[in-house]
Amino acid sequence: MKLLNISPAFPPVLRRYALILAAMVVASWVYTIAMTRLLHLPHPFGWVWQGGSNQWCDFKFFHDRSLHFRTDLYWLPTYYPMTYPAVVAVIFALLYKLPHPLKLYLAFLILVFISYAVWIARGLAKRGIPRDQALGFGLVVVFTSWPILYQWDTANIEALVGTILFLGVLAVLSGRSWTGASLLALAGAMKIFPAVMFALLISKRRYKECAFGIALMAVINYASLVILGPSIGFAQAQIKDGFRFLEERYIIVHKGWQLAFSHALYMPVKYIVIAADRALYFGGQHAPDPHEMAVARTTLSIYLVVMVVLGTFLYFWRIRKLPMLNQVIALAVCGVTFTPFSSDYVLNHTLLPLGLLCFYATEAWREKRFVPGLETSFACLCIILGFTTFFTTYYPLGNLFRCAGLCFLLITVMRFPFYWSPLDSIDQTGQDFAPAKEG
Numbered sequence: 102m103k104l105l106n107i108s109p110a111f112p113p114v115l116r117r118y119a120l121i122l123a124a125m126v127v128a129s130w131v132y133t134i135a136m137t138r139l140l141h142l143p144h145p146f147g148w149v150w151q152g153g154s155n156q157w158c159d160f161k162f163f164h165d166r167s168l169h170f171r172t173d174l175y176w177l178p179t180y181y182p183m184t185y186p187a188v189v190a191v192i193f194a195l196l197y198k199l200p201h202p203l204k205l206y207l208a209f210l211i212l213v214f215i216s217y218a219v220w221i222a223r224g225l226a227k228r229g230i231p232r233d234q235a236l237g238f239g240l241v242v243v244f245t246s247w248p249i250l251y252q253w254d255t256a257n258i259e260a261l262v263g264t265i266l267f268l269g270v271l272a273v274l275s276g277r278s279w280t281g282a283s284l285l286a287l288a289g290a291m292k293i294f295p296a297v298m299f300a301l302l303i304s305k306r307r308y309k310e311c312a313f314g315i316a317l318m319a320v321i322n323y324a325s326l327v328i329l330g331p332s333i334g335f336a337q338a339q340i341k342d343g344f345r346f347l348e349e350r351y352i353i354v355h356k357g358w359q360l361a362f363s364h365a366l367y368m369p370v371k372y373i374v375i376a377a378d379r380a381l382y383f384g385g386q387h388a389p390d391p392h393e394m395a396v397a398r399t400t401l402s403i404y405l406v407v408m409v410v411l412g413t414f415l416y417f418w419r420i421r422k423l424p425m426l427n428q429v430i431a432l433a434v435c436g437v438t439f440t441p442f443s444s445d446y447v448l449n450h451t452l453l454p455l456g457l458l459c460f461y462a463t464e465a466w467r468e469k470r471f472v473p474g475l476e477t478s479f480a481c482l483c484i485i486l487g488f489t490t491f492f493t494t495y496y497p498l499g500n501l502f503r504c505a506g507l508c509f510l511l512i513t514v515m516r517f518p519f520y521w522s523p524l525d526s527i528d529q530t531g532q533d534f535a536p537a538k539e540g
């Protein structure tokens with residue numbers, strides 16, 4: 102098959118990644134079809150392979166509310182709660198002003214996916230990979246990525262957030278700090294966790310740009326509340342109600358099916374704490390639901406504080422001293438893992454680190470350099486981005502494996518530096534790990 106040509110002109114680590122991801126797609130498809138069509142058993146995410154009425158649901162949820170933008174009917178409690186910050190509510194309202202908004206957004210998704218494949222292909226071709234193989238690899242990466250398929254299946258607004266963040270990080274890495282700060286501000290206003298990438302500006306000692314970006318993020322949020330109306334306080338209260346709905350429905354709930362919805366570190370922490378509570382106080386039996394919800398809520402409050410402290414400590418202790426490629430990967434992992442809830446489309450934020458890692462690996466292969474930690478990083482990305490429905494038996498366990506893969510990737514990139522001159526020479530980052538100059 103030409104797209105998966107095993108020519109010696111292609112880096113072995115990338116070839117293995119593509120083949121493993123393709124094999125995982127086939128295994129997932131066979132397993133899911135066998136479970137649902139032959140054995141007639143319920144199977145989490147089986148609809149991704151079979152279609153269904155839930156397709157594109159995350160976009161459709163806000164249809165009715167958005168049609169009544171800036172009217173007295175907009176905040177009616179009968180509509181699906183607004184579970185995003187104010188700027189996203191404004192964006193949904195603007196999208197629904199357009200003809201055929203869903204079709205337009207799906208067209209945007211196709212454009213984004215194709216653009217990513219072309220970006221991968223151009224980056225590899227620039228580094229000496231034959232163009233047909235480079236394009237084949239880019240297409241394989243797109244069509245074997247579970248988060249990309251899940252993004253398409255749900256039509257979640259995350260793709261817009263991810264695209265803005267992708268461009269913002271690239272701008273920061275290329276030295277266009279003011280542009281990057283502006284894009285990071287918009288992405289951070291849409292969803293708070295992308296703001297972790299402001300740390301890249303701190304590492305580059307671009308303090309003015311960082312302060313500007315944070316201030317702009319606040320201004321965007323404030324302006325969006327003004328636009329939503331009827332007053333800032335009322336709009337903010339409604340947004341908070343949406344966040345409480347998200348917390349009750351998806352974060353602190355502890356039913357078995359909930360394991361399928363998040364790869365955030367909070368998920369295993371929550372179940373471990375609840376299991377310990379049952380063992381200590383209820384003889385290993387289920388406690389009353391109100392009690393276990395209270396335990397989960399208390400755990401969440403502690404978890405949020407601990408993650409902020411842990412993330413801050415890791416950044417100032419280790420991450421900021423690393424080469425820029427390590428920082429991008431580490432911060433992306435922290436952003437999608439340390440948050441209390443992170444659905445599978447959020448994993449698309451690791452596609453930029455994947456692409457950069459592919460370019461770095463190709464250059465290292467061309468120069469015949471062995472880079473410790475590189476193979477392990479790609480192995481982790483196979484678990485993070487691959488199809489894993491075959492990990493489901495009675496419980497959907499795929500996201501627990503993804504969480505483990507994310508944590509192991511974070512440990513790997515914090516341990517093994519990937520110094521890369523195209524990124525690190527711009528602002529002299531990661532100089533402690535730069536190769537010694539000859540002579």
